Amino acid sequence: MAEAAVKALEDAGVSALNSIYVGNMLGEVLQEQAHLGTLLAEEIGLVGVPAYRVEAAEASGAAALYAGVLDILSGGSDAVLVVGGEKLSDGLAEEVSSALMMSQRQEYEGFIGAEFYSLNALLYKLYIKRYGNGDGVAMFPVISHEHAAGVAHAQYPFKLNLEKVLSSPFVAEPLRRMEISGIGDGAAAIVLISERLAEKIKSPKAEIYVASATDYLTPFERENPLRFQSLSMAVNKVLNISKVDRDRIDFVELHDATSIMAAISMESSGFAEAGQAAKLVKRGEYGLNGSLPCNTFGGLKARGHPIGATALYQVSEAHLQLTGQAGKNQIDSAEIGLTQSLGGVAATAFVTLMKKV
Amino acid sequence: MRVPRYWRSIPFKYRLAGWRCNHCGTFHRNKPVVCKRCGSKDFAETELPKTGKLIAYTIVKFAPKEFSEIAPYAIGLIELDDGTRIVSQLTDFREEELREGMRVEAVFRRIRVNGEQGVIEYGFKFRPVTT
Amino acid sequence: MVRINSVAIHGYGGYVPKYRIKDEEIGKIWGKGSAELPVAEKAIAGIDEDAATMAVEAARIALKRAGIDPRKIGAIHVGSESKPYAVKPTGTIVAAAIGAGPSLLAADLEFACKAGTEALQLITGLIESRRIEYGLAIGADTAQGRPGDALEFTAASGAAAFILGKSSENAVASIEAWCSYVTDTPDFWRRQYDRYPMHAARFTGQPAYFRHIIGAVKTLLENDGYSLGEFDYFVFHQPNVKFPFAVAKYLGISKEKVTPAIISNNLGNTYSACSLLGLVKVLDQAKPGQRILLASYGSGAGSDAFVIEVLNGISEKRDRAPKLEAFVEDRIYVDYALYLRFRSKILKG
Numbered sequence: 135m136a137e138a139a140v141k142a143l144e145d146a147g148v149s150a151l152n153s154i155y156v157g158n159m160l161g162e163v164l165q166e167q168a169h170l171g172t173l174l175a176e177e178i179g180l181v182g183v184p185a186y187r188v189e190a191a192e193a194s195g196a197a198a199l200y201a202g203v204l205d206i207l208s209g210g211s212d213a214v215l216v217v218g219g220e221k222l223s224d225g226l227a228e229e230v231s232s233a234l235m236m237s238q239r240q241e242y243e244g245f246i247g248a249e250f251y252s253l254n255a256l257l258y259k260l261y262i263k264r265y266g267n268g269d270g271v272a273m274f275p276v277i278s279h280e281h282a283a284g285v286a287h288a289q290y291p292f293k294l295n296l297e298k299v300l301s302s303p304f305v306a307e308p309l310r311r312m313e314i315s316g317i318g319d320g321a322a323a324i325v326l327i328s329e330r331l332a333e334k335i336k337s338p339k340a341e342i343y344v345a346s347a348t349d350y351l352t353p354f355e356r357e358n359p360l361r362f363q364s365l366s367m368a369v370n371k372v373l374n375i376s377k378v379d380r381d382r383i384d385f386v387e388l389h390d391a392t393s394i395m396a397a398i399s400m401e402s403s404g405f406a407e408a409g410q411a412a413k414l415v416k417r418g419e420y421g422l423n424g425s426l427p428c429n430t431f432g433g434l435k436a437r438g439h440p441i442g443a444t445a446l447y448q449v450s451e452a453h454l455q456l457t458g459q460a461g462k463n464q465i466d467s468a469e470i471g472l473t474q475s476l477g478g479v480a481a482t483a484f485v486t487l488m489k490k491v
Numbered sequence: 492m493r494v495p496r497y498w499r500s501i502p503f504k505y506r507l508a509g510w511r512c513n514h515c516g517t518f519h520r521n522k523p524v525v526c527k528r529c530g531s532k533d534f535a536e537t538e539l540p541k542t543g544k545l546i547a548y549t550i551v552k553f554a555p556k557e558f559s560e561i562a563p564y565a566i567g568l569i570e571l572d573d574g575t576r577i578v579s580q581l582t583d584f585r586e587e588e589l590r591e592g593m594r595v596e597a598v599f600r601r602i603r604v605n606g607e608q609g610v611i612e613y614g615f616k617f618r619p620v621t622t
Numbered sequence: 623m624v625r626i627n628s629v630a631i632h633g634y635g636g637y638v639p640k641y642r643i644k645d646e647e648i649g650k651i652w653g654k655g656s657a658e659l660p661v662a663e664k665a666i667a668g669i670d671e672d673a674a675t676m677a678v679e680a681a682r683i684a685l686k687r688a689g690i691d692p693r694k695i696g697a698i699h700v701g702s703e704s705k706p707y708a709v710k711p712t713g714t715i716v717a718a719a720i721g722a723g724p725s726l727l728a729a730d731l732e733f734a735c736k737a738g739t740e741a742l743q744l745i746t747g748l749i750e751s752r753r754i755e756y757g758l759a760i761g762a763d764t765a766q767g768r769p770g771d772a773l774e775f776t777a778a779s780g781a782a783a784f785i786l787g788k789s790s791e792n793a794v795a796s797i798e799a800w801c802s803y804v805t806d807t808p809d810f811w812r813r814q815y816d817r818y819p820m821h822a823a824r825f826t827g828q829p830a831y832f833r834h835i836i837g838a839v840k841t842l843l844e845n846d847g848y849s850l851g852e853f854d855y856f857v858f859h860q861p862n863v864k865f866p867f868a869v870a871k872y873l874g875i876s877k878e879k880v881t882p883a884i885i886s887n888n889l890g891n892t893y894s895a896c897s898l899l900g901l902v903k904v905l906d907q908a909k910p911g912q913r914i915l916l917a918s919y920g921s922g923a924g925s926d927a928f929v930i931e932v933l934n935g936i937s938e939k940r941d942r943a944p945k946l947e948a949f950v951e952d953r954i955y956v957d958y959a960l961y962l963r964f965r966s967k968i969l970k971g
Contacts, residue, residue, distance in 0.1 A: 226556070227553065228553070228554060228555055228556035228559055229556055231553060231554070231555040231556070232555035232556045232557060234555075235555060240496075241496070241499075241500045241503075241520070241521075242520060242578070243578055245492075245500075245504070245602060245603075245612070245614065246566070246578070246579060246580045246602060246614065246616075247551065247554060247555055247557065247558040247564065247566070247580065248566045248578045248579075248580075249551065249554075249555050251551070251553075252549050252551045252566040253566075253578070255549035255566075256547045256548075256549060256566070256568045256578075259547040259548075259549070259591075260546075260547055260568075263547070263591075303552070304550070304552060305552055305553060306549040306550065306551050306552060306566070307549050307550055308549075309549075350527070352578070354568055354576045354577075354578060355576070501718055502718075505718050505719040506718075506719060506720075506721055508721075538721075559970060560669075560969070560970055561669055561670065582668065582670055583639075583640045583668060583954075585954060598675075598679060599675050599678040599679060599682075599719050600668075600670040600671060600675050601670045601671065601672060601675060602670070611672070611674075611706055611707070613674070613675065613715065613719070616670065621948075621952045
């Protein structure tokens with residue numbers, strides 16, 4: 135996190151900060167380390183600056199970003215650092231799986247081992263039962279990998295075809311190994327500045343708006359489990375505050391922790407009718423040359439999902455797109471992008487809308 | 492799991508007992524301060540029905556550490572006879588006989604054993620109705 | 623002799639786990655041919671079951687039949703030799719699971735295979751003294767067989783529960799009399815930290831099993847004035863198929879009166895539930911007015927014998943829940959390896 139933070143500050147040309155927000159979910163469990171905000175401030179030579187950790191399950195990085203944006207909007211701060219990081223590989227796979235159940239109700243799903251992938255599998259079955267198109271859902275990891283090929287910061291920078299996905303072993307039927315993001319480590323950092331300070335800063339910038347909403351923790355207590363209401367609300371809100379129409383969105387960074395979450399996310403965001411995302415992805419609509427490119431650097435599946443860092447990877451990638459620095463992944467005339475971060479099975483959603491300046 | 496945590500939710504875990512909002516009918520596992528759906532403060536103690544139908548199920552292959560002893564195991568989404576949806580482990584089934592829509596019933600089982608020395612954590616699971 | 627004053631069974635329930643292992647399968651591992659197998663197959667608890675979970679299942683069935691408010695249960699006695707905890711009552715787990723208590727006497731019992739019938743005797747006393755309105759007596763075991771030992775062929779899992787109260791016309795059956803016959807006979811035992819019991823082979827039959835069962839039955843006949851001819855059914859503890867018929871032969875009882883209670887060939891020896899499940903099987907078919915003599919046997923050693931008369935409420939109450947036959951029929955066979963895993967004889971390393 136210190137590395138990412140220092141690089142971000144140097145790239146931005148910012149050296150004084152009003153606050154620091156750290157996004158991290160499992161530090162207390164896997165590293166037995168709390169007090170991450172203060173720890174990071176010390177590591178980057180900024181002792182004295184207010185700093186604290188923000189947590190919202192797998193959307194912790196986005197929650198930290200949300201806090202940072204609100205800090206700037208309050209008028210009290212001009213420069214805020216948001217860093218996200220996670221070191222999942224310190225834990226054994228079964229320890230990480232257990233820790234991730236903290237996103238659900240420990241006395242209910244956690245108690246019986248209804249872990250994240252099993253809940254996704256149940257949603258997947260409900261989706262297929264209602265709409266069909268199971269192999270369409272499985273196309274999401276294919277396009278993510280398509281985009282990650284050759285990307286320097288991606289965890290799995292190679293292509294995958296549908297056959298490979300559909301022949302990978304079940305994690306929790308019908309969800310297959312190649313449809314879920316892997317366990318990874320990483321960090322990413324964003325420097326947020328006020329409009330006032332922006333006039334003096336020369337480094338490439340993009341405008342950012344944030345919105346968030348919550349839903350019932352247990353997906354099956356929701357009226358329609360196949361709609362991420364938290365995401366719908368957050369998307370609508372961010373479009374509202376930024377005064378942008380949905381059809382002006384040029385690309386989306388999805389929270390594709392699983393293929394089924396990607397499909398339902400597109401539908402819940404209003405980019406596809408219910409049950410249609412799986413068709414649109416098959417038709418190539420979500421590729422880099424499609425009508426609505428998704429996961430332009432590989433998304434959670436191929437670029438990686440080091441939980442606390444994930445949302446900040448998404449925002450960094452959107453920044454690259456909007457400032458023309460995306461290299462071979464560049465979307466032509468990318469003006470407005472959306473990033474989405476979900477906690478639990480979309481029990482919380484944070485959406486950022488970013489605009490080219 | 493620490494003893495006080497386990498003990499606190501025994502009524503729900505053993506008997507599917509909880510509280511129902513008298514205003515909107517939403518079931519709560521723990522005694523609510525306000526109804527999670529409508530905000531009402533008017534509740535009645537209740538027990539969920541012990542039978543229902545299986546809506547969907549999956550088999551967990553890569554278990555969290557607490558469940559490595561019994562892996563692989565089945566997780567099901569069940570619609571109880573009063574319409575309440577519940578997530579539960581399934582037990583006592585032959586994989587070929589599991590099908591969506593089948594009748595299932597609650598049984599009392601060990602959920603976690605905590606080795607040779609810890610408290611045995613009991614709860615409910617659902618099994619196919621055959622008797 | 624003083625007949626018991628107005629105590630009856632208001633609800634009864636038998637529970638047997640779904641899993642079975644054939645004795646033939648066990649025989650294959652230890653080199654025993656089919657001629658040497660004491661039963662055809664035995665019932666074994668699943669990996670997520672124990673004596674407490676089975677006790678709850680049986681109790682829930684008994685409660686369904688009795689149709690009473692569980693909060694009226696004033697005592698729960700659970701007899702087992704495979705208690706989940708060495709120290710922590712099973713009775714309170716059962717109470718919490720069926721919605722009984724907290725004004726409740728909960729006490730666990732142990733006397734090898736007769737702890738379940740002892741529970742029945744003690745509850746009878748509490749009802750008769752009118753100290754409690756209803757009581758729950760349970761025998762439940764996940765009996766463990768030492769690998770390769772003769773008893774591995776029969777050590778099985780099961781539970782039986784009875785809700786007793788003051789007698790009435792629409793009760794299931796009255797408990798008219800009981801007696802016990804005990805001596806210090808170490809035929810089968812388990813020391814505190816040993817995993818599996820030890821036994822003295824042939825000694826467990828003669829004098830252990832036979833002397834005590836016959837002793838208890840004779841007490842009812844000679845001291846209490848009963849005659850064998852007045853009974854329609856005889857339910858004896860059935861550690862295998864041979865022993866109950868051998869007792870019958872010795873006492874001059876016809877096979878036809880013993881057969882209805884026999885379940886050991888299909889289920890094995892369910893220890894504290896054993897004779898009680900035989901009683902459940904009989905109650906599943908008996909008619910009002912019919913009389914039952916039950917004699918359990920517990921190593922260590924002793925026998926509890928009961929005189930039971932079926933009452934008018936039986937058919938209606940019987941139909942409120944599944945019969946034992948349904949549990950016996952509903953089975954999944956496992957091989958020896960899975961049996962070892964289920965019964966924790968091998969653990970994930």
